[in-house]
Amino acid sequence: MKHSHKIIITFLSLIVAVFIGWIVFDIGDYYLTDPINRPHHLDHKFWKPGGTMGHGLGILGGSMMVIMFIYSIRKRVRFFHKWGKLPTWLNYHIFLGIAGPILVTFHTALKFGGLVSISYWSMVAVALSGFIGRYIYVKIPHHVSGKEVTRDEFNVQLITVTNQFKDEFGLTDDTIEKILQLSGAEKIERRGLMGIFTIFFMDITGWFKWQKIKNTIGKSSSISRKEMKHFKHNLRQIVKMDRQIAFWNAAQSLFHYWHVIHKPFAYTMLLIMFIHIAVTVSLGFTWIF
Numbered sequence: 001m002k003h004s005h006k007i008i009i010t011f012l013s014l015i016v017a018v019f020i021g022w023i024v025f026d027i028g029d030y031y032l033t034d035p036i037n038r039p040h041h042l043d044h045k046f047w048k049p050g051g052t053m054g055h056g057l058g059i060l061g062g063s064m065m066v067i068m069f070i071y072s073i074r075k076r077v078r079f080f081h082k083w084g085k086l087p088t089w090l091n092y093h094i095f096l097g098i099a100g101p102i103l104v105t106f107h108t109a110l111k112f113g114g115l116v117s118i119s120y121w122s123m124v125a126v127a128l129s130g131f132i133g134r135y136i137y138v139k140i141p142h143h144v145s146g147k148e149v150t151r152d153e154f155n156v157q158l159i160t161v162t163n164q165f166k167d168e169f170g171l172t173d174d175t176i177e178k179i180l181q182l183s184g185a186e187k188i189e190r191r192g193l194m195g196i197f198t199i200f201f202m203d204i205t206g207w208f209k210w211q212k213i214k215n216t217i218g219k220s221s222s223i224s225r226k227e228m229k230h231f232k233h234n235l236r237q238i239v240k241m242d243r244q245i246a247f248w249n250a251a252q253s254l255f256h257y258w259h260v261i262h263k264p265f266a267y268t269m270l271l272i273m274f275i276h277i278a279v280t281v282s283l284g285f286t287w288i289f
Contacts, residue, residue, distance in 0.1 A: 061103030119272035
């Protein structure tokens with residue numbers, strides 16, 4: 001089922017990407033035309049915010065933004081806890097949170113103003129903060145069900161994986177200690193909340209760090225070229241887990257602050273969007289109905 005959902009999300013993402021590509025290549029010049037001259041553009045009637053396609057994009061993108069909130073219901077209402085795994089819901093939530101704002105942006109025809117602009121920029125803030133939230137989320141270990149793993153449970157997992165790694169490749173305690181030192185976990189933990197920048201930098205420059213760790217460990221142990229791929233996989237897992245434990249408290253605090261920022265923008269976006277829809281319908285703009 002996990003792979004099925006990945007295929008579905010990939011397929012939906014491909015459809016959205018192709019659709020956006022078609023819009024850009026087919027009528028991209030419309031969006032680049034000065035707003036004053038757009039009424040004279042041949043495609044204006046069709047692609048303006050109230051046009052057949054422009055209005056349709058707003059309905060589709062706005063619907064995605066509303067459907068996206070089902071994830072919050074699934075997460076908080078006990079009755080829905082048995083309806084699929086939370087990480088799967090999160091993946092759909094992220095897809096809708098990316099595709100929706102893009103379609104809404106085309107609906108606006110890149111023209112922002114009035115009360116609805118508050119909803120639009122709130123939506124942008126929600127989308128951008130969503131990327132940050134996702135990054136923090138993956139740094140907090142979770143069970144398959146989506147429930148957070150406790151720090152003690154994760155420490156036991158790290159010790160188990162480390163011992164298996166040590167026995168499998170015949171590594172000494174000094175070598176394991178060297179791996180944990182090179183992981184940079186101590187620096188991450190020492191910086192507290194600012195550790196997010198340290199761990200982000202380590203993720204960006206990861207290849208160089210892995211090479212340094214691999215070369216250092218390779219000199220003190222006899223690992224064949226055939227075993228190297230498996231060795232690097234296990235090594236990455238241990239370093240990743242060590243960094244997650246170091247970032248644990250900071251991640252929990254950051255996730256709390258992230259919710260404080262993310263939620264108000266989300267609710268503001270939703271409230272003004274519904275006001276915008278109500279005003280639009282009351283003025284007679286009802287798309288093709």
